[in-house]
Amino acid sequence: MVEAQHGRMGVGLLALVLSSAAFGTSGPFAKSLIEAGWSPSTVVLLRIAGAAVLLLPIGLWQVRHRLRAVARELPLVGLYGCLAVAAAQLGYFQAVERLAVGVALLVEYLGIVLVVLAVWALTRRAPHRLTGVGILLALAGLVLVLDVTGQATPDLVGVAWGLLAATGLAGHYVLAARETTLPPFTFAGLGLGAGALVLGALGAAGVLPMRVGAARVDVAGHPTPAWLALAELVVVAAAVAYVLGVLGARHLGSTLASFVGLTEVLFAVLFAWLVLGELPGPWQLVGGVVILVGVAAVRLGERARADVGTAERADFDLPSPVA
Template sequence: MTSTTSQQGRHQGLGLWLALASAATFGSSGPFAKSLLVEGWSSGAIVLLRVSGATLVLAVPTVLALRGRWALVRAGAPGILAYGAVAVAGCQVAYFYAVQRLDVGVALLLEYLGVVLVVLVAWIRARRAPSGLTGLGVVLALLGLVLVLDLAGQSRPDLVGVAWGLVAATGLATFFILAAEESELPPVALAGLGMGAGAVILGLLGAAGVIPLHFGGGQVVLMGRHAPWWFAVGELALVAAAVAYLLGVTATRMLGATVASFVGLTEVLFAVVFAWLILGELPGLMQLGGGVCIVAGVAAVRVGELRRARETGATGLEEQTDFPLPAGVA
């Protein structure tokens, strides 16, 4: 029993490190995307190149992981398409539209209201209320959101940008819910195939004129210096997409959707730091206080889930997976 508990502890610890690494890599996307947006690129064009590049990066690992197991793709096709359409394409386009009108940190915090949706879906599907500490984490996260938006301050956020941020929140919740589902489909395959599906969907929508595709050129400004446009696109595709999504799916399967989604809130802090270093955007004291509340919310949820696991005697993913999704959803 002690050996099993120790093994579970190492499994959880590795999941936490992977979740933090995923949050850091995801957090780098906003500043690099904004450097392209100010040069005339459209959000759809940036996301299309980002997910297409990530698909190419993950193509070989995906094929290797699926050798002799292509039937898993057919069985998981609905989940893969939903992942690509909502969690990849929809979420990223909405977030970049929000970044056009809001500071990177504010846009990302709006997106992370999706974490609250994750908790609510877990409550409804499992027919049980979150633990007290999990509920406290939700309250602290919402308080942090209010502080970051500084609703009582002199400068009110752009309402259109806020609306796009809320659309992105729905996509984020979908990412955590689908990634947490127990499936024989390897994480790298879900990430790679989901990226491919997202790229195809974006390409079709762009060709039909539903999503504007405006590609720029020349240089972008990063850390006060000029850099070629392909450097920003390369970072978005390789680091902020391929690596970030792969780490995120792997961590979510280790930790479960609730814990992984709250650890993922640290992406906001990473994004604020990156926006400060790369773009010179620095939040005020009120917004920094909101960041502290969000970190406290992450800690509260983490402790609450561990306490519930001890009380119920659950082991492994039996307790960690919060979403009994229908068969065929991967």
């Protein structure tokens, strides 16, 4: 029994680390396309639409005998697609156009802090003291990451897009934690499909620029077909990443999985260095560590609050990243 449990833990840990690594590739490959003239909205649309095409057949097969139940869940799925998929990914990809990949992802991860602040505002229940310390650390780390006291002035438009991504990430944690009868594959596939429809409609209306760039992009200093970079974003950074994330979360549970999910930031910085030659400065690296410590403290504080029966059930139930 103990050996079986350890085996499940090992499988779950491996799946989540690989999922974080897969998610971490999205920023560098997206930025290579953006620098070649592709608009961020086009890259996002192709990524989530392609992933939806891959995941939806599996998800719909799982609920083929429960289509009425699926219809009842469509409002929740639609809201998830608009906020957690479309807003989060569009904000992140727009941010990486103006900021370093690691910086953009660190700003997005402040969405976890936004969840705590939103619950605090709605319930008027003060968070755990450890959560408060974590929030302060995360904000202090953000100041270091953005280098607001240094010579380089951060791109405020890029920061604004990063905060939109953070809002989308917060929506992911809140909405994905809602009770639903849909299996994870179905929920994720329908959510990706809904997000793709929203972005496609905005592009058709001229609200979002849908621009196709060069046929070849620069990946790690080598000319690479654009379709290959897009395939990586669809297959590895979206479909495979989501599948492994679901598998890992089922084996480890939401709390432990959420901590492992923080490794996405580290992988994103690593891949940005390998693919784009981007490496944050020393103070930005320090700020990134401070943000990660702050986010971890927020999670510990909310877990401690839940243990005494005062946490809201919606907090941090599904830890998969959405970058």
